[in-house]
Amino acid sequence: MELLANIDWAEIGLAALDTLAMLGGSLLFTLVLGLPLGIVLFLTGPRQLLAQPLLYGALSFVVNVLRSVPFVILLIVMIPFTVLLVGTSLGVGGAIPPLVVGATPFFARLVETALREVDRGIIEASQAMGATTRQIVLGALLPEALPGLLAAMTVTAITLVSYAAMSGVIGGGGLGDLAIRFGYQRFQTDVMVVTVVLLLILVQVLQMIGDRLVVRFSRK
Numbered sequence: 001m002e003l004l005a006n007i008d009w010a011e012i013g014l015a016a017l018d019t020l021a022m023l024g025g026s027l028l029f030t031l032v033l034g035l036p037l038g039i040v041l042f043l044t045g046p047r048q049l050l051a052q053p054l055l056y057g058a059l060s061f062v063v064n065v066l067r068s069v070p071f072v073i074l075l076i077v078m079i080p081f082t083v084l085l086v087g088t089s090l091g092v093g094g095a096i097p098p099l100v101v102g103a104t105p106f107f108a109r110l111v112e113t114a115l116r117e118v119d120r121g122i123i124e125a126s127q128a129m130g131a132t133t134r135q136i137v138l139g140a141l142l143p144e145a146l147p148g149l150l151a152a153m154t155v156t157a158i159t160l161v162s163y164a165a166m167s168g169v170i171g172g173g174g175l176g177d178l179a180i181r182f183g184y185q186r187f188q189t190d191v192m193v194v195t196v197v198l199l200l201i202l203v204q205v206l207q208m209i210g211d212r213l214v215v216r217f218s219r220k
Contacts, residue, residue: 006188012178018091018174019173019175019202023160026160027156030107031153035107035149038107038110038111038112043137044059062105063105066105067106071102071163072169075170075172078097089170094171095164099164103156103159103163106156110151110152113152114148115148118144119144154209157206157210158203161199161203161206179192
């Protein structure tokens with residue numbers, strides 16, 4: 001028990017709940033924003049249904065810029081915007097906006113890639129039957145790309161776990177904040193170890209659920 005002398009399990013539990021809240025909230029907004037963005041990137045890309053080189057180039061540039069900014073820097077740069085949006089840059093609420101901004105372009109690219117992997121013959125067959133672009137997207141593209149989209153969601157969720165832990169640098173709350181304040185700043189190694197183990201468990205659970213969903217919806 002002396003090895004865990006600095007552990008306050010109640011505080012660990014609250015921090016774990018905060019991490020889950022950050023993950024759930026940011027993942028929801030990332031999916032809502034990133035899925036349409038990824039679809040637009042695909043449709044306006046070269047040789048696609050709504051090919052628009054200028055629009056695709058502009059969206060691609062913005063996505064690439066946001067993806068290239070290190071998340072720690074994004075956290076700091078977004079503090080004024082986050083305060084304006086939610087009234088604070090601290091805690092769960094203050095962490096969600098930068099998490100969404102950091103993960104949305106990442107998820108959008110994964111969506112675009114998943115849609116590109118759909119057999120082009122399916123799109124051409126749908127066009128031959130007179131389907132509209134909306135019907136092709138909803139009735140052919142998304143169902144056929146579902147396993148890839150589920151895999152993309154899994155990768156994004158795991159990325160958000162690491163981002164959420166990093167948000168502790170600016171007081172974002174959760175296990176990352178606990179690890180920094182106690183494990184790093186106060187040299188409480190046992191707190192650091194426990195938080196890292198919990199984050200590892202969370203990642204493993206997310207990966208296991210994601211893998212099972214992909215297998216389930218890949219069956220023909």
